[in-house]
Structures are given as C-alpha cells and as structure tokens.
Amino acid sequence: MSNVSVGPNTEISLHFALMLEDGSEVDSTFNRQPATFVFGDGNLLPNVEAKLIGLTAGAAEVFDLPPEDAFGQRNxxxxxxxxxxxxxxxxxxxxxxxxxxxxxxxxxxxxxxxxxxxxxxxxxFNHPLAGRTLQFKVEILAVAPVAAE
The missing domain is CATH 2.40.10.330 (Thrombin, subunit H)
Structure with a gap:
C-alpha cells in the first residue's frame, strides 16, 4: 500500500455510494468497477473532493453533505x-x-x-438533488502521483 495521500497531482481510485438522508442509495460503485479520476479534473463536486484531501489507500469514510456542499439549494x-x-x-x-x-x-x-x-x-430546472442533505460513503483503493502539467 502506498502512503501517497489524496491531493493535487494525484490519481485516485475509489468506491463510493451517494445516499439520501433516509439511507436510500442514489448511486454506488461498490458492486461494479471503481471510479478513477485525477484530483481536480471536475469528476467530483469540489466540496466533496476537498473532504478527500489527505486520505490514503485503505481509508474508508462517510461524510454528510449539506446542500451547500452538494447540489445547492433549490432556486x-x-x-x-x-x-x-x-x-x-x-x-x-x-x-x-x-x-x-x-x-x-x-x-x-x-x-x-x-x-x-x-x-x-x-x-x-433545479438539479433533482438540490436542497437535499446527502451522505457520501467512500473507500479509497489507490492514490498515485501524476505529473504536474
């Protein structure tokens, strides 16, 4: 296992589940291929990505996401x-x-x-999850450095 932690210039492979307040699942990768992305590439909401900073392979966390950290308030x-x-x-x-x-x-x-x-x-035209508090469950599988551009 690597000791590289999530942050700028890293590629992250992870499993995640996004759930509503009642625990019902909106989306999950736990029963399929993990998600892999480069930190800061826009694949995750910035406020979600910020919660991953410092995590290393093997970490498992659950974060509550108020609307402001997820899809915003309904407008x-x-x-x-x-x-x-x-x-x-x-x-x-x-x-x-x-x-x-x-x-x-x-x-x-x-x-x-x-x-x-x-x-x-x-x-x-509001996002269907706007105004909702969500729960984000994550398991970091791998973190690797990538060359800075």
Missing part, C-alpha cells in the same frame, strides 16, 4: 412556465417527465415537468 428562479404551444402537439406530457432542452449556449439542459395547466407547462 425558485429555476422553475420556468413555458407555453404549451412550445411543445410538440403529439408529445405526451406528464408530471415527473424529464425533457432535454437547449440552453442559450446550445448545451443540453434537463428539466422536469412539475405542473401541467391548460396553456402553460411548469418545468423545474
């Missing part, structure tokens, strides 16, 4: 009311349906239909 401005006429006439709309929209820069932006009225469809 009422991210709920849009869109005229029904902007949806295809043959599109079957139902609450909870996830639809892909294009933002101003043409990037894909998922939205969830949250209400259906006669003339207007309400679409929630």
């Amino acid at each position: 009422p401005a991210n709920i849009q009311r869109i005229p029904r006429s902007q949806f295809a006439a043959d599109m079957e709309l139902q609450e909870g349906l996830v639809i892909s929209f294009a933002d101003a820069s043409r990037a894909e932006l998922p939205g969830v239909i949250s209400a259906i009225e006669d003339e207007v469809i309400e679409v929630d």
Whole structure:
C-alpha cells in the first residue's frame, strides 16, 4: 500500500455510494468497477473532493453533505412556465417527465415537468438533488502521483 495521500497531482481510485438522508442509495460503485479520476479534473463536486484531501489507500469514510456542499439549494428562479404551444402537439406530457432542452449556449439542459395547466407547462430546472442533505460513503483503493502539467 502506498502512503501517497489524496491531493493535487494525484490519481485516485475509489468506491463510493451517494445516499439520501433516509439511507436510500442514489448511486454506488461498490458492486461494479471503481471510479478513477485525477484530483481536480471536475469528476467530483469540489466540496466533496476537498473532504478527500489527505486520505490514503485503505481509508474508508462517510461524510454528510449539506446542500451547500452538494447540489445547492433549490432556486425558485429555476422553475420556468413555458407555453404549451412550445411543445410538440403529439408529445405526451406528464408530471415527473424529464425533457432535454437547449440552453442559450446550445448545451443540453434537463428539466422536469412539475405542473401541467391548460396553456402553460411548469418545468423545474433545479438539479433533482438540490436542497437535499446527502451522505457520501467512500473507500479509497489507490492514490498515485501524476505529473504536474
């Protein structure tokens, strides 16, 4: 086992589980291939990555992530009311349906239909986990140095 610890210029291989407050699992790698990434490459939320600093191979931790450290608070401005006429006439709309929209820069932006009225469809563009306190369980499998760019 290496004594290299998680930090800048390291590659980390780990298993993780992301869970809701009630313990239900949102995502996990414990029953499949571990995740491998370079520290700071954007694969993990920055506040989650910061909690891993200093851990070494063999470490196992569980972190509580308040919304501010995870996907942020829900923002009422991210709920849009869109005229029904902007949806295809043959599109079957139902609450909870996830639809892909294009933002101003043409990037894909998922939205969830949250209400259906006669003339207007309400679409929630908040991340589905926004406003939720999460639990992040991690087991560090390997930490290796990578060359600084």
